[in-house]
Amino acid sequence: MELIITFIGGFAIFLYGMNQMGKGLQKAAGNKMKQLLAVLTNNRFLGVIVGALVTAIVQSSSATTVMIVGFVNAGLLNLTQAVGVIMGANIGTTITSWVVAMGEWSKYLKPDNMAPVAIAIGAYLMFFTKDKKKKQIGEIFVGFGMLFIGLGFMSDAVKPYRTSPVFKEAFKAFGENPFLGILVGAVVTFLVQSSSASVGILQTIAAATFLPFNAAVYIILGQNIGTCMTALLSSIGANKTAKRAAYIHLLFNIIGTIIFTVGIIIFFTYINPEMGYTETTMTSISIFHTIFNVGSTLLLFPFASYLVHLSGKIVRGQDKPDASNQDTVLRHLDERILETPSFAVENAIKEVVYMGRLAIENTKIATEALLERDVEKYQKAKENEKHINKIERLITDYLVKISNTSINEHQKQIVNNLFNSINDIERVGDHAENIAELAEYHMANDLYLSDDALQELTQMIQKTIETIELAIDARENEDIEAIRKVIQNEEIVDTLEEELRERHIKRLSQNLCTATTGVVFLDTISNLERISDHALNIAYYVKDEIL
Incomplete structure (x- = not known):
């Protein structure tokens, strides 16, 4: 019970830190966010860049896609513009996983060392400087430090289970059964309402226990599906065009997951079976997470108009004109x-x-x-x-x-x-x-x-x-x-x-x-x-x- 409480508390601090860092980044970005909004044209390539940058600032692809549903509902974005931003949001969400993985690159970047330094810098900038821009940067540093404190708590709570046969058998089942691994990833992400947070949990588990690489990749694929549920829920009560935007996000991740799942099964079965049973690291999770999101965008970007068409088949009919x-x-x-x-x-x-x-x-x-x-x-x-x-x-x-x-x-x-x-x-x-x-x-x-x-x-x-x-x-x-x-x-x-x-x-x-x-x-x-x-x-x- 003590370990469970520690893990939940650590996860709460991690979420708070991520949220605080996102708020600080948004404040620091200020008018630059307005400039990003101004370049949202029918050029889908620009949309991808804007989606990635906004998500990197907000620190949540779920928040970005919910915002996109809102923009489409408000008539400020059309589906052609939205599809590029949605693809970019998936790329931008990988930033958090790279921040989490920093602890593996050097002992000086480990949570125990980074957290106090980041919070000390942030607190100094927030409380002992008068410049508003520096205070906003201080908020980013404090959020960054809180994120690492949360990671440290989660890691400490998971470490005692490193040799647990229950964990070992569960991860083995996830690696041998792609559907089960994808389902677990989707459910966890849906529950925490953030793919960045669920990937952070997976990285913490990978750092503290033995996590097979095949189990990790299937869970990551599921996490990208689970993050779509937030946008789908937010589209309830929106107009039909906004609902289509939410379904484009879901279709994009499902199609990408199917393509990658087939490729991974072939790779682990016929090309390099041993690789699936190697130990996963935080950095390898970041690498695969990035490859999946960038790869899905490259594969499906030319077919964006088909995604728009397919969403129209799912959500049929036209919006009624406004009464007043x-x-x-x-x-x-x-x-x-x-x-x-x-x-x-x-x-x-x-x-x-x-x-x-x-x-x-x-x-x-x-x-x-x-x-x-x-x-x-x-x-x-x-x-x-x-x-x-x-x-x-x-x-x-x-x-x-x-x-x-x-x-x-x-x-x-x-x-x-x-x-x-x-x-x-x-x-x-x-x-x-x-x-x-x-x-x-x-x-x-x-x-x-x-x-x-x-x-x-x-x-x-x-x-x-x-x-x-x-x-x-x-x-x-x-x-x-x-x-x-x-x-x-x-x-x-x-x-x-x-x-x-x-x-x-x-x-x-x-x-x-x-x-x-x-x-x-x-x-x-x-x-x-x-x-x-x-x-x-x-x-x-x-x-x-x-x-």
Whole structure:
């Protein structure tokens, strides 16, 4: 019981260290993750590279594939793009096994020696330096050290069983029965929800006891199938295209496992039977794990389109179109993407921009309702405002979830600015609604603006809409030139508001328009000036992030 508790505790520390190292790497990567997202094109080769790099940073192919399902569900990736990233994720997951194997290369790299050194360096960087980048590197070192402490505990718990006949007979059975070995590998990986972790367990067993090479390779093959279950489970509730992405991951690993299993059986049976009974090392597990994942990618990469086609045979039918803007945004703010917080931040920016575009469109509709005396546009503006309010709540909930993930200080600043931005955008929507209500009042009371008033309003409306459009463009592209134009335009709108107010008061004094019409005019230019103020706020948030 003591040994079991030690092993479980060691495994928990190992998982925590791996998770901590992944969080530190993500924080340190920061905007580089955004650049990775930008190169996701229909070029599958680039997809493989991105998948490998993301998984190396996240330290989990399961997290990457779950994220891919989320991206596909959100419509941010198509299946052609996803298949390359999935293949790359399998390659990236081999990094952890090489980190674990380091202990065999030199006595100085053994867990007992590496752990205290890594934690000491990490603790120093985290607690005694002020530089944020160094603190993030410190988190990586602490995670690295915890990983090695966990390995040490697991190794100590397994060592007493080195001569155990039960272990010996079990490993012999796994080596002689490929199906049994693959099944064990798949089940263990499914239970721990991480192929990197299950490979780490296998390496620990290999270092502490006698593990035949044939048993090890079959278990590794099973581990690559078991890791697909996480993505399959995450696809529950997703659209059909996202489900196909999860099945592509499963098909890729099953087909690769079948090919390698047939080849290994032939090799161990007819070419080199003795090799199957040799003792496995941690490094040999890393080598085979890498050969399998790289080899499967090389073999199946040319047939990626067939995998997409086959997934369509498994998951039949087409996705139904979304019923409303709310459904669309809810699908885009997919919680699976939170597995990779850096990408979740970028996804949130896209939806804030989307909300901004809706507010701009509603401003146009509301002002047109006033200028054109159009009842239908007034009603449309009122409906749109309800959608904007719903979308604000959805984005707010998503931003709260992002703020509770492992993001660096710069990303925290972006998230805080996004909170403020959606509040400003929602206020733009409110002012558009105010203008729509002024239009309705204008029509209901059979009021008419003079030609001069209409011309002046049109001028101010155009400048205001241009200002909010530039602010949303600045948010989307982090465009410093757009920010400068927003600042200039906002000053112009402020000046226009003052001039138009004076001119209209002069018209009122000359009895060129009625007091009731004057209220509509003055309230409209006041709402337009407030819209430009909110546009300036949005631009300043972006300016704070990039300067």
